[in-house]
Amino acid sequence: MKYAIVVIDIGMTNKKVAVYDDSLRQLDAKYRNFEPNIIEGLPTHDLDGMEAWFIKEIKTFAAEYPVRGIAVSTHGATFVCLGKDGRAALPCVYYTYEPGDDFYDRFYRRFGPPLELQEQTGTPAFRALINPAKGIFFAQERFPEAFKNVGALLPFPQYWGFRFTGKLGAESTYMGCHTYLWNPVAGAPSSVARDLGVAELLPPNLNNSWDVLGTLTEDFAEKTGLSPDTIVSLGIHDSNSSLLPHFAKKGETGFVLNSTGTWCVIMNPVKKYGFAPEELGKVVFFNVSAFGKPIKTAIFLGGQEFESWSALIAARHGESGVPGWNEELYRTILAEKRLFLLPEITAGSGQFPGSRARIVEDGRAYFFDDMQRALAVPGESGGEAAFPPCFTDRGILFAILRISLVMQTLTALERTGISGRQIYTEGGFRRDQAYNRLLSSALTDNGVFLTGIAEATALGAAITAKMAIGGQSLTDMAGDFEVEYRPVEKDHIPELGTYRNAWLAEAEK
Numbered sequence: 001m002k003y004a005i006v007v008i009d010i011g012m013t014n015k016k017v018a019v020y021d022d023s024l025r026q027l028d029a030k031y032r033n034f035e036p037n038i039i040e041g042l043p044t045h046d047l048d049g050m051e052a053w054f055i056k057e058i059k060t061f062a063a064e065y066p067v068r069g070i071a072v073s074t075h076g077a078t079f080v081c082l083g084k085d086g087r088a089a090l091p092c093v094y095y096t097y098e099p100g101d102d103f104y105d106r107f108y109r110r111f112g113p114p115l116e117l118q119e120q121t122g123t124p125a126f127r128a129l130i131n132p133a134k135g136i137f138f139a140q141e142r143f144p145e146a147f148k149n150v151g152a153l154l155p156f157p158q159y160w161g162f163r164f165t166g167k168l169g170a171e172s173t174y175m176g177c178h179t180y181l182w183n184p185v186a187g188a189p190s191s192v193a194r195d196l197g198v199a200e201l202l203p204p205n206l207n208n209s210w211d212v213l214g215t216l217t218e219d220f221a222e223k224t225g226l227s228p229d230t231i232v233s234l235g236i237h238d239s240n241s242s243l244l245p246h247f248a249k250k251g252e253t254g255f256v257l258n259s260t261g262t263w264c265v266i267m268n269p270v271k272k273y274g275f276a277p278e279e280l281g282k283v284v285f286f287n288v289s290a291f292g293k294p295i296k297t298a299i300f301l302g303g304q305e306f307e308s309w310s311a312l313i314a315a316r317h318g319e320s321g322v323p324g325w326n327e328e329l330y331r332t333i334l335a336e337k338r339l340f341l342l343p344e345i346t347a348g349s350g351q352f353p354g355s356r357a358r359i360v361e362d363g364r365a366y367f368f369d370d371m372q373r374a375l376a377v378p379g380e381s382g383g384e385a386a387f388p389p390c391f392t393d394r395g396i397l398f399a400i401l402r403i404s405l406v407m408q409t410l411t412a413l414e415r416t417g418i419s420g421r422q423i424y425t426e427g428g429f430r431r432d433q434a435y436n437r438l439l440s441s442a443l444t445d446n447g448v449f450l451t452g453i454a455e456a457t458a459l460g461a462a463i464t465a466k467m468a469i470g471g472q473s474l475t476d477m478a479g480d481f482e483v484e485y486r487p488v489e490k491d492h493i494p495e496l497g498t499y500r501n502a503w504l505a506e507a508e509k
Contacts, residue, residue, distance in 0.1 A: 005022075005067070005069045005469075007462050008072045009461060010156070012096075020459075054160075067230060071235065071462060072160045072235040073238045073460065073461040078135070086166070089151075115280045115281055121179075122184050123285055124282070124285045125281075127349070133180035133181050136196055140196070150201060153198055161233075165214030165215060165217060170207070173289065175206060178287075181202065187206075206292075210468050211468065233465050240289060241458075242257065244459075253270070254420075255423070263300075270295070272294065298351060302350075302409070305404070308345050316391060333396070333399055337502045340400065340503050341360075342507050355507045374387065405435060406438045407504070422448075423448045425448065426450070442500070451483060
């Protein structure tokens with residue numbers, strides 16, 4: 001091993017510091033969760049606590065491995081308001097914070113109607129502060145005096161790069177990830193950024209994710225035990241990072257990545273930016289790839305749906321565990337078309353924003369919220385009536401849950417455009433046989449493959465650091481690592497099509 005790479009991979013829940021060798025093999029990794037700091041009733045990121053932990057773990061790796069580079073990947077929707085002292089000028093509020101309808105009304109009255117902004121910036125109207133322009137507007141309203149001291153607005157990966165190097169920078173994947181701040185056609189800050197009065201606070205130029213931001217400051221080098229010559233690359237948005245291994249192996253187009261987890265993120269690298277009229281108002285948007293090109297994207301909270309329903313089922317039945325694939329059971333449910341599990345547990349988060357989470361059995365709806373309340377207050381009058389008759393059978397419940405996730409995935413895939421594309425599934429659902437068999441069988445004209453990448457985001461970030469160190473192109477690195485693409489068997493299940501029509505009709509009610 002000639003050198004090693006440290007990757008800091010910051011998820012909304014899990015934070016990771018990993019070390020890779022120069023052949024892009026993960027050698028070790030440390031994980032930690034951070035509870036939010038509650039400031040004035042707001043959940044905020046513990047930036048100081050995270051930094052102290054990063055330094056601690058990097059120091060451990062520096063003592064064992066010849067580290068020459070650091071790369072950072074982070075979840076989206078987070079900017080840090082940097083003060084002139086190089087620290088955060090005001091609290092960094094969680095993007096999950098819900099400011100309320102009055103706030104949204106003020107935002108869209110001032111900056112433009114949601115559909116117009118979606119068309120101009122590629123960004124849908126998420127709830128909460130998942131559009132970073134909303135987070136900045138919220139900060140201006142909530143912390144007006146502190147905001148006067150902001151000297152720069154830094155995307156989350158580049159904030160950490162600044163802390164390590166003292167250098168300011170930005171790259172395309174984060175500026176273009178549903179921020180409302182970037183106009184992807186003009187390749188410049190959007191009208192929202194200008195009207196917020198923050199265009200001049202954003203880094204003036206976008207570079208590549210694999211460009212060198214700088215080398216370590218003397219202080220950071222001393223704290224970590226790394227050489228001051230250690231390079232730090234620009235950083236990258238996590239969803240876009242997971243695309244890089246496939247770009248290296250398969251080229252920039254011809255596949256759709258079905259990245260599954262708490263958020264299921266479906267990404268199709270396309271040649272042209274633009275929405276069909278019926279897509280406006282849906283959770284369909286454009287990311288910007290590491291090559292500055294459009295990535296048509298659709299998302300839904302698939303992992304959250306699975307975990308929330310699983311917890312409800314476990315609480316009701318007093319047992320955990322997930323039943324396996326039972327072809328006869330699934331075929332019966334699909335053929336009968338009398339049981340449906342519908343989204344969305346988090347309203348407005350996915351492809352069916354008007355749908356309320358529920359089970360429909362024989363035409364009657366039983367709502368998730370009512371079932372939760374019935375469990376929370378045992379013996380409450382009418383509690384039993386909150387549950388559908390099928391709730392006595394765990395096998396049936398998990399079957400209709402998986403079918404629902406496949407239905408949502410199909411809609412998201414179709415909205416990104418899948419004609420002539422191979423589908424690559426990675427993440428948590430990669431291990432769910434029933435989900436994958438059903439999805440592959442429904443996609444009769446597309447090859448569906450499970451990837452062998454366990455942690456694609458961290459690998460993508462490590463790739464950017466290796467490119468920065470060696471000056472290689474992404475295609476030059478295709479032979480430096482392996483990716484397994486395992487085809488998913490297709491079953492002939494004609495009942496899927498008719499069931500889906502019925503499921504969609506129920507979801508629209």
